Amino acid sequence: MSPVFSHGDLRLYLLNLLDEGPRHGYDIMQALADRTGGTYTPSAGTIYPRLAKLEEEGLVTKTVDGRKTVYEITDAGRAEVAARAGDLEGIEAGLADSVRLIADEVRGSVREAMRSLRADLAAATQEDRASAAAWPPPADDARTQSREQLHRAETAVAEFRANVRSDLRTHIARGGELAASVVDDLTATLDAAARDVTRALRG
Template sequence: MPPVFSHGDLRLYLLNLLDEGPRHGYDIMQALSDRTGGTYTPSAGTIYPRLAKLEEEGLVTKRIDGRKTVYEITERGRAEVAARSGELEGIQADLADSVRLIADEVRGSMREAMKSLRADLAAAARAERDAPPQTEPTPDDARTRAREQLRRAEAGVNEFRAQVRTDLRTHVARGGDLAADAVDALIDRLDAAARELSRSLRDR
């Protein structure tokens, strides 16, 4: 996944946020996450060194307000933001494109995961239908086979859950976004798969 901010863009974007008003460190990190639709959630180790650099350059000052350190842009910092307003417009456009691309990527991953799950369920159903007839099972035999198939089903569901959870957590850890519509689509498809399974079980 490409970086959300190109080289030097984060520095300018931080100045732009402070140009809107004084902010403490956590507020800056939250604002970055909100403005990028969750595609970029920076760590303190990313933000504070850059704020310190801006302070060294005379573009930002800081003051202690209780337990918080509040950062405020200087006149020199405002002048740089004004002089580079065109670059800021480009950054905003790039961020909007990044949000759309990542949302599309997540939706595509969810579609592929659900397609694979449906294919596995259909294959299992076909295999069971095509299996040669068995002698009439005793109640104990039927329960034993049912428990065995239940264990297989649970193992498959757990494997699917673990894979999707790993993919989603890795995506977010890399700075990716989970757009609400993508998550809604995932939930809808899972509900649809559950209903399909319920119908299949009732028809047997």
């Protein structure tokens, strides 16, 4: 999900970013992605026309620095930012809500993955017990089946690790924040899953 900039909000937020200091176009796009936890990554086609409009209105100026074009807010632009401080607070609150929602999604994905892993392990354990009760296999067959189930379990754990690691790294790469509570939930859920496996193995 991405934060929704209502009409005029993105324009004002661009002025706010430039009020913090001069920036070139890519820096502005990166700052927007960082401030929104990766939930909003604007394209050049979105940002540059708005910067050009702000320049036409006399709110920003631009200078060429080598291969980069640097934008800087004018006194008129600062005056608008100051006059609309209340609007900016509302925009910032909306962006903070979006980042919190992203954290909730990560936490929910971790919990769902662990529920699925526990369900798979429980089903495999029940299947093994049913097979043993119905037809006790020779010792060699039992060892072969155990090795196959071990491979299944190791594959499930590896896939879970890879998926969660990918989700977390992608979230951070997009500028998202990783709250301590999310890691705490992940650790607690993994500990619970380990205890479930131990109990299942002990029968």
